[in-house]
Amino acid sequence: MSAGFEPFRIIIVGGGIAGLAAAIGLRSVGRKITVLEQSSQHKEIGAAISLQPNATKILEKWGLGPLLERKGGMPDKGFKMFSTDGTLKASIPFSRETYGADRVLYHRVDLLDALKEAATTEDGPGEPASIVLSSRVIGCDTSNATVTLVDGTSFSGDLIIGADGIHSKLRKLVTGSDTGAVPTGTSAYRIIVPTSQLIANPGISSFIDLKAPWTSMIMGHDRRVIMGPCREGKLFSMVCLVPDEFMNEKSSTDSWTSEGSTEKLLQSFESFPEWLKEIFRAAPSLGLWQLRDIQPLKTWVKDRVILIGDAAHAMLPTQGQGASQSVEDAEALQEFFSDIHSGPSAAEVNARLEMVFKCRYERVTLIQGYSRQQAGPATTENGQKITMNTLEFSDYNCGYEGAKKWLSTSSVGTTV
Template sequence: MPPFRIVIVGGGIAGFTAAIALRGPNRQITVLEQSRLNKEIGALISLQPNASRIVETTWGLKKELKAAQEIVDEGFRVYNTDGVLVNSVPLKTKTEFGADRLCFHRRDLHDQFKKAATSPDREGEPVTVRVASRVVDCSPLDGTVTLEGGEVVTGDLIIAADGIHSVIRKHVLQEEPSPLPTGHSAYRLMIPSETLENEVPEFCSKINPREPFTSMMVAQNCRLIMGPGRQGEVYGITALVPDEQMNEDPGAKQSWVSEGDLNKMLQTFSEFPTWVTNVFKHSADLGLWQLRDLDPLKKWHRGRVITIGDAAHAMLPTQGQGASQAIEDAEALGAFFEGISEAPSVEALSEILENIFQARYARVSLIQAYSREAAKPAAAKKTVTLRPDEFMKFNCMYRGAKAWSNEQIPVSA
């Protein structure tokens, strides 16, 4: 029996978790990644309980999460610009929802997902990873993608996990929606905790970079979101800035690996005290990108192709759900393709992909909307009326795509 050929475009979190979820008997899975997977991304990433449960329980990757030097986030702390703790929200997700909010250095988590996808010790054949394989075209009805050098790769199922600037999405929608500027940009920094302790002790006397908490500070509509990674060895900072307050051109910074200018960042954050801004000078690199998201798409699949992750539902990082929703997508793929070991017909495949869309669309669209509104000033009019505790429960009670789809009203799109 010929193998069920699955081609995944994109070797990020979405691509590799989809590969993990889809491994099985008589399946031949290939990940096409445009980079060489050797770019160190200095950023932290979190898995919310809805995602960490899938990774630990559904996929059995507890050892891999430990190897990625997970930190269990114990809560949120809000400080004023004097360094005074003004609010503290403990996280009891393990008690309430049966899973923790876990924080990682992005590269560590990515490496462990890649290792699991390509390991010979898991069910099914190890995933093949092809780097320097940039996809430039796609034919959803034929089940083919074309690489930059002209090579055509054929799959019985093609998964577009190629991010917010997806090449494949326009072939699914038969139009090309542009990612929308959200009015905010974000600097990202990563600093060894030992450096902070030696060079900016005043900061560490107010905010301990090794403690397992997410810390926040707001001034003049700019906000810092900070937390530890690698068991407290490094401290990550995401600095959100309204575009109109930028001293750089935000429209030119659309790539995750775009560089920022330290002097211009210091100008933007001049309302913050020096015991905070002195920290910025000690990051080995300084990233800056304009935050963009997508309005909900009218469909995610066509022919033999389905979009997932940021390609389908890019969202702001304000709720920390971007990677977690990609993992939910991957779980949905695994659940709805369970037991299928030979290539489905186009008609059968279309039905499966529509079931995945129906199971995921309404939920992820609400999370997109909530994430967008969370970036607005407190006085701005809100269209999503869930309270934070209600939204937390909405996120964390998730038990997988099939269970969720049995409780929801079908989507008309």
């Protein structure tokens, strides 16, 4: 770097999917990216996750396709719908041709590892991002773009990205109000089991192909199970949703790491097929958490700070769009800062961040609302009911082609 050249310093608070995606998207010559991760080991919770075609397109544009495939990503062939007696009622195939990319199933650990590798490899554009562990942020000076850690250490930059999740410490500093995560009325069990253990049980394997890359769903009354393979079919993952008022136990915290009871899970899904309950019994452990999201924020931006991912728009998993919207946020930051390669002014950074917010807010808020609607009635921020059907919304979700193209073809502020 030449003498007198000031790099564009970017501080990312949070080393999860949103933070690492932002680090990848913003990597470029003349930039110094620091990711502050509060954990000491930077490990993800063992569970499955999917990225929808709208996010897969972005990651492929970034050249991550081979890396993600090597990390065990499995293109999803579609949905299979079962009745509560275990009968297959419908198969809805996915086609890459429909949206220009696959819906891909991952183990969360594998996806995080792939994103971390892409963010920190020497082979990427510009300098590798630096990940600083055990960095719990407790304060932020938005005008001076400085964050302070619990041990008193501070980091300063030109741009701060708050990717610190649903329990974000930066959210109140940006919005000026204590807008925290709120219960949604539903709790979820999370299960992951080695597939080999399940295949050995004919009471399970004779009813469902455990390795086939399909997402299977059982919808019954007021509860549902969503399940499928990950890590190239070596693991089988399940999420079981139950209304809070009908839970036979309560999550001890709002974290998905609290332990659940197999006996109580079986009680909650007593009317579901026996082969499903056999999977429950085979689970070595159960995660249990109360599903929470946040109400749409008035802004994600203050001075030189922006919130992204769950910090800005945590949403229910009913659309499978939470992680994918984080990737979209990262791509928007990449696009609107694409021409800045040295230290920008505070005014310029704020102006670009406001453009990102303007571009992203309507789309994300609508997806938040529709995710709620799938669990009950939903309205937009202005009190208007969302009426799009599932097929229309799938097109809206997955047909996305990037921030600038979306902004050029959309009427920002229009409610569907």
